[in-house]
Amino acid sequence: MAGATNADIKRVLSIQSHVVHGYVGNKVATYPLQLLGFDVDPLNSVQFSNHTGYKTFKGPVSNEKELATIFEGLEENELLPLYSHLLTGYIGNPLFLRQVGHILKKLRQANPGLVYVCDPVMGDNGQLYVPKELLPVYRDEIIPLADIITPNQFEVELLTEKEVRSEAAVWEAMEWFHQRGIKTVVISSSDLGQPGVLRAFLSQQNGPRLAIDIPKQGGKDLVFTGTGDLFASLFLAHSHGSKDIANVFEKTIASLQAVIKRTVASLPNGGNGPVKAAERELKLVQSKTEIEQPQVLLKAQRLN
Numbered sequence: 001m002a003g004a005t006n007a008d009i010k011r012v013l014s015i016q017s018h019v020v021h022g023y024v025g026n027k028v029a030t031y032p033l034q035l036l037g038f039d040v041d042p043l044n045s046v047q048f049s050n051h052t053g054y055k056t057f058k059g060p061v062s063n064e065k066e067l068a069t070i071f072e073g074l075e076e077n078e079l080l081p082l083y084s085h086l087l088t089g090y091i092g093n094p095l096f097l098r099q100v101g102h103i104l105k106k107l108r109q110a111n112p113g114l115v116y117v118c119d120p121v122m123g124d125n126g127q128l129y130v131p132k133e134l135l136p137v138y139r140d141e142i143i144p145l146a147d148i149i150t151p152n153q154f155e156v157e158l159l160t161e162k163e164v165r166s167e168a169a170v171w172e173a174m175e176w177f178h179q180r181g182i183k184t185v186v187i188s189s190s191d192l193g194q195p196g197v198l199r200a201f202l203s204q205q206n207g208p209r210l211a212i213d214i215p216k217q218g219g220k221d222l223v224f225t226g227t228g229d230l231f232a233s234l235f236l237a238h239s240h241g242s243k244d245i246a247n248v249f250e251k252t253i254a255s256l257q258a259v260i261k262r263t264v265a266s267l268p269n270g271g272n273g274p275v276k277a278a279e280r281e282l283k284l285v286q287s288k289t290e291i292e293q294p295q296v297l298l299k300a301q302r303l304n
């Protein structure tokens with residue numbers, strides 16, 4: 001099976017959460033990747049009833065032995081050369097995360113061109129939603145193996161152990177990641193104090209520094225869940241085989257904005273006032289056209 005190049009193959013091993021109800025993790029990543037032409041092999045790190053933000057959530061967290069066993073099955077059937085990408089998101093157990101490092105090494109042996117997209121999902125807005133023991137494993141073992149990472153502002157602060165509250169601090173943090181060998185770093189959203197605006201940043205090692213200003217949709221207290229996971233899957237899909245990283249960034253944000261717009265439009269009072277977690281689930285399936293053909297309205301600014 002050797003000899004296939006990454007231009008020929010489009011198959012993602014996607015290690016993320018599964019929720020029975022709602023759209024995060026593999027539930028939000030699979031459909032867009034498939035619409036954009038990828039075969040997706042979802043490997044579930046947890047199986048929960050639902051994501052955070054509801055009254056409760058229940059379900060099992062997979063352990064490293066279960067992961068090793070499933071991967072052994074793929075390996076023994078000689079399936080590893082079929083993967084062009086590894087995508088990881090929500091992982092709820094530090095030993096499981098460490099096992100992901102072993103898996104990645106085997107995938108790269110089978111396909112040296114494999115691209116690893118790592119979304120180091122740990123928390124948001126100052127709140128951790130995974131055990132704190134994941135942080136050193138991401139920082140010291142997993143992040144240095146990634147080709148593309150898509151942390152949010154809080155995750156950047158955790159990993160670099162520095163506050164990121166200004167644009168200068170953003171670029172310093174980007175350099176921290178580049179020094180660890182990561183070629184492409186995307187901060188999917190940040191709040192640098194400009195009211196009503198989220199700013200997303202992208203930095204490529206020896207390449208462009210880009211930013212996109214995103215007008216915040218919905219009421220001031222409205223938050224969406226799964227948008228970070230959707231971001232990582234769209235970015236993976238658009239970056240495959242593209243040399244125009246600004247366009248990859250723009251298309252990713254364009255589809256996200258369309259999904260969020262449809263979600264906000266479905267809310268009582270346009271999302272001003274109280275909204276239940278089930279009401280703000282992303283209108284993903286309904287946004288097929290905007291995922292397949294993103295209309296770029298927000299352009300990337302080049303900053304170097």
Ligand SMILES: Nc1ncnc2c1ncn2[C@@H]1O[C@H](COP(=O)(O)OP(=O)(O)O)[C@@H](O)[C@H]1O
Nearest residue numbers: 124152188189200215216217227228231253256
């Ligand atoms: N309120 C919002 N208004 C507009 N876009 C949003 C909003 N929330 C999230 N997004 C979009 O979702 C992307 C991911 O952002 P976010 O959900 O903050 O990431 P994470 O889940 O990793 O914290 C952003 O790049 C942006 O395009």
Ligand SMILES: Cc1ncc(COP(=O)(O)O)c(CN)c1O
Nearest residue numbers: 017051052090225226227228229
């Ligand atoms: C099970 C699960 N998976 C993934 C996520 C990540 O969601 P987001 O894309 O908004 O970071 C969450 C949010 N806490 C979650 O609860």
